[in-house]
Amino acid sequence: MQLSDLSPAALAEELGQRLKQARLNANITQAELAKRAGVSRKIVLSAEKGQVQLENFAALLLALGLAEQLNNFIPKPQISPIQLQKLQGKKRERASGSRAGSNQPSDAIDEGEPSW
Amino acid sequence: MQLSDLSPAALAEELGQRLKQARLNANITQAELAKRAGVSRKIVLSAEKGQVQLENFAALLLALGLAEQLNNFIPKPQISPIQLQKLQGKKRERASGSRAGSNQPSDAIDEGEPSW
DNA sequence: CTATAAAGTGCAAAATTAGGAACTTTAATG
């Protein structure tokens, strides 16, 4: 399955289902997970449907011992090579563009080689 | 850095920062990302601080072409070996426990080998 | 098959987030 083909809602839902499976694999109840994560049971319930604040989702991942895996997904942001050449000393804090007229913020996301 | 040492809020914040770095690497503005993701600019702003609904975070990942990476983080939930032996045909939908007294939902998360 | 604990629903109140526009601050191009 291609996660990138899903709608935002469907993607969030998929993440919720994976969280649920992880809980079941650990064989703990929603109530127990809620207690460990320091959130209400309702949060667990709706998180498993993908409807949850990122912070609460994070709390659940931590409680399940899954937090470290996040490094694989959004790896600690290295600075892109293109920028590396540009930046002299300081790191970029804003998106740029040519200055004329107004803007062409890099029209399409650079597919192909990961930008970092 | 150990993600697992962070508080839920700090972890969410870290994810937000990584999202931001990914946007900067793609060199697109918050406004442009918002447009592409179909969300308001405020969502981008607060998402980069880690305060955002999972669904909106998902929308931003999709817009940045990062969705596929999610497979690395919460891998498609395989069924744990322990369960594989138990389940005959159907897959588990609830956490269990011994039946006596009340409950001992697997006291500690099984560290060591990943449960799947 | 039965008993029972886990999971899911409903409701009202409280809290937080999101929308949108206007405005301020600041990075960084030229």
Added chain:
DNA sequence: CATTAAAGTTCCTAATTTTGCACTTTATAG
């Protein structure tokens, strides 16, 4: 160093989420 667009802030309102409790449904151990 000046200009200007990106990023961040503020304010008010609308929408959504979160809580907590009670209750219903359902998976599953025995």
